Every structure is written in structure tokens, then in C-alpha cells.
Amino acid sequence: MENSALSEKRGNAFGIAFFRWVLRWFGINRACEFVWFICLYYLLFDRQAVKSIMPYVEHRFPHAGRFKCQWHAYRMFVSNGQSMLICAANVAGYSFTKEFSQRKAILDYLRNSTSGMVIITSHFGNWQMAMKNMMDDLERPINFLMRPEHNKHVREALKHNPDAEKLHVIPIDDEFGGMFGVIEALQRNEVVCIMGDRAVTDRHVDVDFLDATAQFPFTAFFMAAQMKCPVVPVFVARSPEKHNHLLISFGELIMPQKSAADKKNRFKRFVQQYVDALAAKAQQYPFQCYMFHDPWHKNDADNN
Template sequence: MKDVEIGTIFLEQISKKRGNALGFWFFRLFLRMGGLFAAYTLLYGVALHYWLFDGKAVKAASAYLRRRFPESSPLMIRLKCYRLFVSQGKQLVDRMAAFSGGADFNFRLLGQDNLEKLANQQKGFVLLTAHAGNWQIAMTTLAGFKKKVYLVMLPEHNAAVKASLGISGEGDFIDTIPPGGAPGDILRMIKLLKEGHIVSFMGDRAYGAVSGSVDFLGEKAQFPLGAFAVAAAAKVPVAVLLASRVGYKLYDVDLTNIITPVYEKGENKKSQLIRWSQMYADILSAFFQQKPYQCFLFYDVWKQ
């Protein structure tokens, strides 16, 4: 299987880049023997290794950090890069602990009224996530609702994401679906939404799909438009899900932002899709203003 994108660094890379699962084994051992704090201690050394020797990871992280901290010097950006690596590493450790049963986490659900309304409607809805915070852990908050979640993702990412979410079979409330590379894929997404299911997209990276130019952290960036196109076609709302680590074993899961894409006659459809995508970009920018070290995009979406 191909390497998972650089945005899933550290724990996944330890296994893949070093040729075996030794890194995972060490983290699991530290987690089992000493709990989260022991695993976090190991993490600092791992993050330091990538900070010192993985130029590709540093460059990818710096694309975001330069826009988020435009006043910072190159040296400060480099130091902030290490802090960002540690932040993501802790959330990956949390994710491993949560899905292995090694620790119990508390969640503060923001926008619970929105979620209950969406869950009770006959149709489903589009769930729009981002390379921000710990969206995998946040998915567990949807387990109690009678709607199956379909994650839209590239086939080469399926195994890694299924493993991280503990997806094992048809009985799980989460499954995967390929992106809309063919007309049949789009039609299936629309059908699932009309049947009452949830279709989840990552909204901050296009992966070669149709995109539009939006203002993001002070510069023009390319964001995918597919989530809004599918939602508009199925006539369902888009719920933005953002999960942030706010303390030891504590996460905020934010579902306060709902976007309802309805085409207006006489206006160019792509222009409307870009307008909705801009709303999402503004929500994401505000999130990163408050939580600057929880952006794990690790890709230069501003590069033209």
C-alpha cells in the first residue's frame, strides 16, 4: 500500500518508513505500562527526530505556520513547527488510546441541538471535516444516532483510516466510500443522503478534484467544492465538524456551524459553490486563530 499522505505523520510514518510496526509497538507498550503520560514522553523524542531530519514534513508544516504567524521570523516558524508536531503526536496517541480502550476521554459537544435536529430529519446530511484537531475521535459522538457515516476518501487511504477508527465490518456505524471520480460515485452519495445516511468529506484539500479559490488565512487557497455540490444536489445541509483537544483526556466537538447550500436561479453554479466554500474557509480560519497548533493540513493549499 502507498504511504499515507504526510498529514498523517508520526505514528503511521514510524511503521511505514522504518519498514515495520516497531514504532506502533513501542507506543502501545508505553501506553499499556505507563498510560498516556508515558506515551507522550516517548512522543517528544519522535517529534524531535522528524523536526531535525524530515525536511519534507517541516516544509509542509511551515506552509501553514507562515500564514498563521506572518510576523514570525524563520527561526520562530521552525520552533513553532516542533510544537505543531508535538500537538499532532499527542492527538494521535489519544486516538490510539481511545480506540484500543487504553483510556477514556470526555467530550463537550457544542451544537448538540443542531446535531439532534439533523439526526431526526428523514434525509441525511453532509458532514464537513478538516485536517484539524482529532476528527477521528470526534466521530464517536455520532455513534448513538441511527445514521451510518460514509467517509469519502481515496482508496489508498482506506486501510489506514479504517484501522485508526476501528472499522472492521458491515456492522460498524462508519464505512468508507470512494471520491466522486465517476458519475456513479456521485449518484451513490446522493442516494445515501436521500436514504438518511451521513456522507463525510474533508473540506480543506482537493486531492485533484474540482476546487475553487477562497481567502484562507490572508491568502488565496484552493479548496474542494465537491461536498457542497453533493449537498446541493441532494438538498441536504452541510454540518461543519471541528474537534479540538482542550485538556488532558478532554475534547471539544463543535457542530455549531451549519451551511445550507441551495442554488439560486440565474447565478453561476460554481460561483455559488465557491461562496459556500468561503463560508467554510472562514469557519476554519477562526478555528485556527483560537487553536493555532491544531492545524494538521501539512500541505500547501496556497500554492498555485
């Protein structure tokens, strides 16, 4: 997929090693400022990267003119670069302060329930660090359904975590798309983490996102309905004031149930609930929603 290649380019081993070097010599706040210069390259020379972020920018800032959109694209690159830098800082052992919202409700649910739970994440803020922080807080093993190329980056991001044995990766590239791994984990009453913002197959529904119809996958809700467990959206934003302060918010518990609607649309209202939460975060932190693909493009998923 075109966008995977782009994100790989921004997150390759050389880039991470370089950021680590900057971090070591300049510290986290200076290093985050340094990203502004680096990202000029992407704005000026990586037209494909600019093109990939434009659908989001144009939907999030519908009244922005051409130059303003370019400025917003630049800010998106900077924010994305800073997010990667913070992941590198995390691996290097930097400490972060955290502020939670709605965590108690989720922890209480897990303590009082014997069912598993599906956590739905997005390419938003420091989503990789959501994983680390969830491992710290949830008292159950966490399984991540992910592509093999994401696996190595996430493992890298988690490698100094003492609870890393609680982490299991379910690769999405087997003949059944990792679905058996998800069933097994939920049957063990564990937590399964699924990215919910990118439709790569035809398992998606049309929902309203930033005032237009967009395609989002329904896999997380389908699995939860089959296994009779809840779905919880999780977002990790960086504080706009302090780079080393994370704002981790858990959404409302969603209990998806099969309805009489056709297979694709039976989970639509649940997907919409998650997408509304994502849209609210995009309103609050517009430059931390790393939507380097076009969910509004009708044939995007079908072409993959």
C-alpha cells in the same frame, strides 16, 4: 501526492504499534510528553515534513521570524504525534471525556428531518475521533468518503466500536470518484462525511483563509445542493489542559443552493463559510490544524 506520502510515513503501522507500547507502559499523559522527544527527529532530519507544514505556519504566524517558525513547526509535529497517540489510546480502550457545542441543534435537525446530511471535516485535531463520536451520537448510519489508504486507518481506529456496522466507507477511487455512493447514501437519508480542506482535483474555489487566497474543494457543497440537504462542519479539538478531554464542536447548518454563477464559483460563499469556521479553530487551537499541504499554492491541485 507528496503530502499523502508524508502523512502515511507519520501514521504507519510501526508508528502506531510503538505508540501503543508507550501508552501501555507510561500512560496517556506521560506518553504525550514522550512525543516531544520523538518529534525532534522530524524537526532535525525530515526537512520535507518541515517544508510541508511551513506554508500553514507562515500564514498562521505571519510575524514570526525564521527560528520562531521552526519552533512552531516543531509544536505542530508534537501536536500531530499526540493526536495519533490519542487515536491509539482510543483503540486500546482508554476513556475520554467529551464536551460538545451546538450538538443539540444538529440532533434536533436530524430528528425532525427526513433528508440526509453532509458533515464536513478537516485535518484538524482528532478528526478520526469525530467519526467515532458521531457514530455514538447520530442515530443514522454514517458514510465516509475517503481514499483507500485512509480507510484502513479509520477502520483500525473504529474497530472496537460496537456500532461499527453503522459505518460505511465510500471509496473515492472508483471511476466516478465515489459520487454515486454519496448520492445513494443521501437518498437513504443517511449522513455522509467528507473531508473539506484538501483540493486534490480541479473541483476547488479560491477563498480567503488566514488573510490570503487559498484553494478549497467544493464537492461537499455541490453534493448537498444536488440532494437538497444541509452541510455541517465538525471539529474535534483536544483540550490544551487535558489530553483525554475532547472538545467537539458542530458548526452552523449551511444550506447550499445553486446560484447563477459559473459552476466553480456558485458554491464559493458556502465554502467560505466553512473555511471561516476552520480559520476560527486555527486561531483558537493553532497547533491542531494539521495542514501538511499548501492550499495557498495556486497550482497545487491542478498539478495532481
